[in-house]
Amino acid sequence: MILRSNIPKLRDACRDMPRVLDVGGWHNPFNLATHVLDIMPYETRRTDDALDPEDAERFTKDTWQIHDACEGKWPWPDDYFDYAICSHTLEDIRDPIEVGRELARVSKAGYVEVPSRAREIFVKDRFARAKMFLGKMPEIGFPHHRWFCELNDGELHFFHKGQEVGMDRASYITRSELGRKMTEVESGIGIFWTGTFTAREIIIGAHESLAEKKTKFLKQLKAG
Helix, strand or coil, X not given: CXXXXXXXXXXXXXXXXXXXXXXXXCCCCCCCCCEEEECCCHHHCCHHHCCCCCCCCCCCHHHEEECCHHHCCCCCCCCCECEEEEECCCCCCCCHHHHHHHHHHHXXXXXXXXXXXXXXXXXXXXXXXXXXXXXXXCCCCCCCCCEEEEEXXXXXXXEECCCHHHHCHHHCEEHHHHCCCCCHHHHEEEEEEECXXXXXXXXXXXXXXXXXXXXXXXXXXXXX
């Protein structure tokens, strides 16, 4: 789910803009978008879960483009949109790099949000270790996501997820280790960009083990 604290800024930015694109807007539509690109059809959109339910829908069936975003070749010219939003979509899809490239191409500015990598390795259940001892594996992060996401020096980095987190206790953070729940801000990465933004895949090597990442993120979270 989107960082709720950023929604007022998005509404203020987009309310009077003539062309606003929502990429992947089927699950949680942004009603102030004038256009939507999604693989799912307009009629099946989740109207009850709009990001901004207080706003009337500006997009219509005619401006809802059914398209696999990962295939590229979006049907709009460069800088066609004044603003574009892509929230909690890139971590799910097979080619977030191509989607990020097209997103930056067709829009002058925008907002991208993904779950933080720290949240992807966090077990929110209490007494997780005890449950595992009893053979009840708790959910770690979001198992259906394909990518770990990090923001490094202004660039969005994607690390392909394997099954390692669930297999190795040293690679994930439990609630008892952190001593509290993760906050909303800690759970997401929100990027407001103008002109362009960059994204690339980072190959996880032996020098960057999941256990080392876990130790790094846990230290950062405890430091606040």
